[in-house]
Amino acid sequence: MSFRATVLTLYPEMFPGPLGASLAGRGLAEGVWSLEARNIRDHAIDKHRTVDDTPAGGGAGMVLRCDVLAAALDAVADGRPMLAMTPRGKPLTQHRVRELAAGEGAIILCGRFEGFDERIFEARPVEPVSIGDYVLSGGELGAMAMLDACVRLLPGIMGATSSGEEESFEEGLLEYPHYTRPVEWEGRTIPEVLRSGDHAKIAQWRKQRAIEDTRLRRPDLIVRHGGAREAPPSGAQRED
Ligand code: SAH
Numbered sequence: 678m679s680f681r682a683t684v685l686t687l688y689p690e691m692f693p694g695p696l697g698a699s700l701a702g703r704g705l706a707e708g709v710w711s712l713e714a715r716n717i718r719d720h721a722i723d724k725h726r727t728v729d730d731t732p733a734g735g736g737a738g739m740v741l742r743c744d745v746l747a748a749a750l751d752a753v754a755d756g757r758p759m760l761a762m763t764p765r766g767k768p769l770t771q772h773r774v775r776e777l778a779a780g781e782g783a784i785i786l787c788g789r790f791e792g793f794d795e796r797i798f799e800a801r802p803v804e805p806v807s808i809g810d811y812v813l814s815g816g817e818l819g820a821m822a823m824l825d826a827c828v829r830l831l832p833g834i835m836g837a838t839s840s841g842e843e844e845s846f847e848e849g850l851l852e853y854p855h856y857t858r859p860v861e862w863e864g865r866t867i868p869e870v871l872r873s874g875d876h877a878k879i880a881q882w883r884k885q886r887a888i889e890d891t892r893l894r895r896p897d898l899i900v901r902h903g904g905a906r907e908a909p910p911s912g913a914q915r916e917d
Contacts, residue, residue: 680710680831681757681782684820685749687728687789689714691817700835701828709833710782712824717741717786720748729790738791746786746797753784759803760823761786761793762816766805769823771846773806777823778830785823787816849902850891853883 684692692714693705704710718726722744729739750759760783777783786793786803797803808819829835845852856867870882891898 678781679708680778680780680827682710682712682824682827683753683757683782683784684712684714684787684817684824685717685746685753685785686714686787686815686817686820687717688787688815688817689716692821694817694821696821696824696828701825704828704831704834707833709831710828715749715753717745717749720745720752722748732791736791740791741788741793743794743796743800746793747801750784750786750797750801750803754801757782757784759784759786759801760806761788761797761803762808762819762823763788763792763805764807764810764812765792766807768807768809769826771826771844774823774826775830778827783824783827785816785820787820789815846898848887849898850887851895851898853886854890 686692693702693712696702696712697705701710705712718728721728727742728745729741732738732740758777758780762785786797798805806819806823808822813819843852856871860867860872868882870878873879
């Protein structure tokens with residue numbers, strides 16, 4: 678059975694958007710996965726189709742009503758994981774993306790304005806998910822980012838099956854850097870080792886660069902994975 682995504686949003690016209698292009702778009706056209714965007718407003722209960730109200734306790738903005746959100750979720754709930762996009766959520770990881778991609782799909786709730794009435798997280802099994810430590814104006818781009826990450830892992834989406842396995846985060850490290858022709862460009866050459874044809878040396882160089890670049894750019898990843906990562910052999914020089 679294929680991966681089914683249901684997005685609950687106030688802006689269903691945003692979908693498929695970028696998910697309709699490239700790999701994800703082809704997969705959608707070929708039925709490798711499916712996408713349904715539903716309007717939360719269809720579950721409003723008053724004649725003005727109100728979905729939000731002012732924050733209890735005061736303050737700026739509007740809050741999405743829990744009764745409307747629950748009705749929108751209940752209408753599509755079928756055992757797939759239910760996730761809500763919010764900067765207050767647990768940061769999305771490649772590990773969670775892999776779990777989701779291995780399942781039947783996902784139901785994704787997109788916020789707007791100040792976000793959701795908190796009681797929705799108590800009353801329904803909804804997992805709060807953040808795509809990073811910054812604030813978007815709505816959950817739709819977050820949902821798209823998450824779905825894109827899941828869909829590219831589905832069988833039949835990526836050409837070379839191995840290209841999903843060596844990526845950044847798969848081993849708790851950033852991926853090594855890539856190069857392609859021209860060999861020389863603006864006086865800079867592709868590292869010699871990558872042109873040597875010596876696969877063992879290439880693998881060693883890549884591992885070393887993955888560790889070094891992760892140390893420099895994302896020391897938090899090293900810490901998160903235990904910090905005990907083997908350092909490159911002491912005195913080892915970058916061969917680039
Ligand atoms: N007042 C909220 C932010 C609301 S932003 C707060 O400070 O926590 C409006 C909506 O955009 C949110 O409900 C959420 O669905 C989405 N959004 C914003 N930033 C996000 C992020 N980093 N990850 C996931 N969704 C996000």
